[in-house]
Amino acid sequence: MPQKLHFLALALLLVAPMGGTAEVERRFHTMGTELNLTVQAADRATALEAADRAFRAISEAEQRLSTWIPDSELSRVNRAAVGDELRLSPLLARDLAAALECGRATGGAFAAGVGGLVQAWALRTGGRRPEEHEIDAARVSASQDNVLLQGDRIARLTDGFLFEEGGFGKGAALEDAIATLASTEASGAVLDLGGQVAIWGDVVSDVAIADPRRRDEIALRMRVARGSVATTGNSERGIEIDGQRLGHVLDPRTGRPSADFGSLTVWSEGAATADCLATGLYVLGPEQALCWAAGREPIGVVVVRETPHGLEALASPLLRGRLVAVADDLTLRFLSTPEACTQPPRVNESSTFMPRGPTRGTGVNGVSGN
Template sequence: MLTPLLITALMAQTTPQPAESGDAVRVERHLAVMGTDLTIEVDGTDRPGALGASEAALRAIEAAEARLSTWTPNSELSRLNRAPVGQAFELSPALAGELEAARRWSEACAGAFEPVCASLVRAWDLRGVGRVPTAAELAAARDAVGPEAIAVAGADRSATRLHAEAGFEEGGFGKGAGLDAALAALAESGAHGARLDLGGQMAWFGAAERRLLVADPDQRARPVVALALPADTVSAATSGNSERPRDAAGIVRGHLLDPRSGRPARDFGSITVVTSSGIGALAADVLSTGFFVLGPDAALAAAERLDGVDVLVLERARTGADLQLRCSSGLVGRFERIDSPPESSTTAPVIDPQRGDPPSSDPPRSDPPRSDPPRSDPPSSGSPP
């Protein structure tokens, strides 16, 4: 879930780092945005250019948050969710494209992902302390779920709420939308390569090395799989149901809901979705959620039907503590199981099921406004050695 548009520099600096080729410069920045942490690494020919590219990527994510966050009352999506029933709401080109993409990729999930599900989030109080709705409450909430509850007309760039309780929930596609916007900004900036980590969802651009570690579904600080991905990989997102489990009526429940039943999805472990060029980060965001709801077997089968999409499944064994690893054909030979991070992989980011899918319960941040990182940087010492 996205939070109000409060951006804070966690480290008021950009750090020059050695890049991987020639005399190039790497700029690394650590910030807070969309209710989570953001790391941007950009490789360029010089520090000002790399710094400018990183700022363009950040501004693109900020703009996506301002457009999509339903924690922010005046965001475009919040205003759509409050529009009078039956009255067409004009969409900006950016939001129209994001809603169309979320709908298109939801269709690949056989109903296991649904962006119009705000009524279910409210029924389970996922933004509060959590509760178990009554059968009548759940039935009423399900009536306001799906494309029948909000009609989106792509040609007219408009959306019309058809049910008083209907609303979009951006938690399953917002980070991906922000990363896609950042990648587009980087493409225009002249950067050689970039790596972005937005709350555990990864995105890459250009010549950046594609590798990461996947965490144990139950121990987010413990990497268990090392992945070396193809050069055309764009994004990787992991979903699991161990994020902020809800102890409601004595039953531990996860935050990922199955829109087909309105109930929490079965917790089996985690699913990591990897997408290649032409597919994008929003697709990885949507599919990681929808495929988790589908379950391991259906997710693996669905991935084989989609070009540019691969899946890694970590599934708890029925007996014992071991994890079973399965993957789609495109990841065969590209991962290894590890007990601890190998020395060669210590710089690889860890993607975990908690941060890989933003929970609907993330509270608004209380961070102070962001200082402009480029203006607060320490003086440059020149290109790193």
Template structure:
């Protein structure tokens, strides 16, 4: 499986680099050190950075390097990643982590507390159960789900800030950061670019899109929101400045069993996929929290808008499986159509 996975990454990365090279040659006949555009395949998706300003080339490469390091550390499918080492040591011993991995897990637990466990990074055993069921073209039994749910509890994770260690106290527990790692990586890249004095940038990791200021010409960055029922169509645009737009959806990643679609977002309360809402878009200041919140609202649905309305500088758009739209209090004035 890993061999096919690595081959797919290599092929897609090569295609991205070829397209990027063509774009740079076509659009920038005199490449400047003040412009950087780079793409890689990380976190199982396309990652792209565009940066403008003095030293943008060096700053962009450094930011991309940070994202690459995070991907390597948090890849649960890699035998030598930090996250794999942590999961393998569950029930046995604490595991020392790099600063970034430790802080990412710390942020994931903060998100879990904020959402009262609807976002739960210890959902790993449940993810594995449904992945196995998908590969066998079947569905987990209620008893299998019940046994796995016992292992899902973010409150059990033990962090030691002084030693930078993490411990999963129960054998079989595992952390899966797929619902927050892309956002954290975008946030770290944005921070790195800001520290380098970059005046204009956009960083993309899948559905998580962070920005610095506006485009170089002063016009706003525009992020389109797809229509889940017609993915080639845009229902509107947001114009983030020093903000992030994050969209999670069930309409692109799912499997069908016995004539029913099952999305990839799992509800840690029920142990089953959530299918009532097709997509959720979050507009906020933190790419990390945007990633976790978009997953949370796909599970909670309109109930989650109460949470969003209580958070500063945060807006949300939910689209259900029938195409109906539900917005937080302040989004209507920000959504351009």
């Protein structure tokens, strides 16, 4: 019988806690999705306190980043007049610098400023097919050349450049939660925020990657000792326009929905990195995504797609020995340099995306081998 998933994209199974360790599980609604927290500590009271503090950190990130909240800090940035310089909080400056650097690292396949494209396609209100001139205008406006970030100062250079947190918000919030947990007396935790999983401390987790054909069934499992796992796929959140099914993941280079090939999962030590790369590498497509990851050993990528003979999972070499096929018709292959792949621009090999001085428009270990 197929194994079932309780969540849309990812499920997690904690390794049993060691003797003398208490474990608590909490569930919250935040950032328009569900947060599932499992925290280990020496006693239950300590674990509960740590879980509550982690949840508060994510709630604070939502107040900072959500453009669904009119008075959030990011909403205020989007409303600022063209050319006006704003001073950002340290956390938002960090978040936006990392998101803009992710765009540079992926050659523009990820873009933090796609809010105009989201509006043009009406992705938040059921979908519409925009006119060609609308697509072109929103695509040009989404370019990172249209924003200037220098330290904690930011200015939009065109009115059409609008930050959209959907590709980096959950990762940034998980980074905050992990930093908070590290300041508590908890010993380990697993956090699942709307399908993105982060593992911290003395915990090992099996993260399940869903079958893109049937999202409540498991295709394969990844054993993870730390870091974060994020998945992007079009099947769950697509839109239908004039009887045509379109994906919700937009390609900022063309201004149109990206091709639906299945799903793409990224493992990275940093949650923010995993979040933005899951989107950007999905836009690149399977072959180019795997080629991109092959030159960056600390990043692990898994592509799951349907073929005439069943499911195929293509994975980067870093994940060898960490993945286990679950679906009966799944073939698992590990690739290093796929053929016919054009390598996107190189990026530094640091473990996180870091800004380099004034940013116009303005990495990672821990997958268990045991």
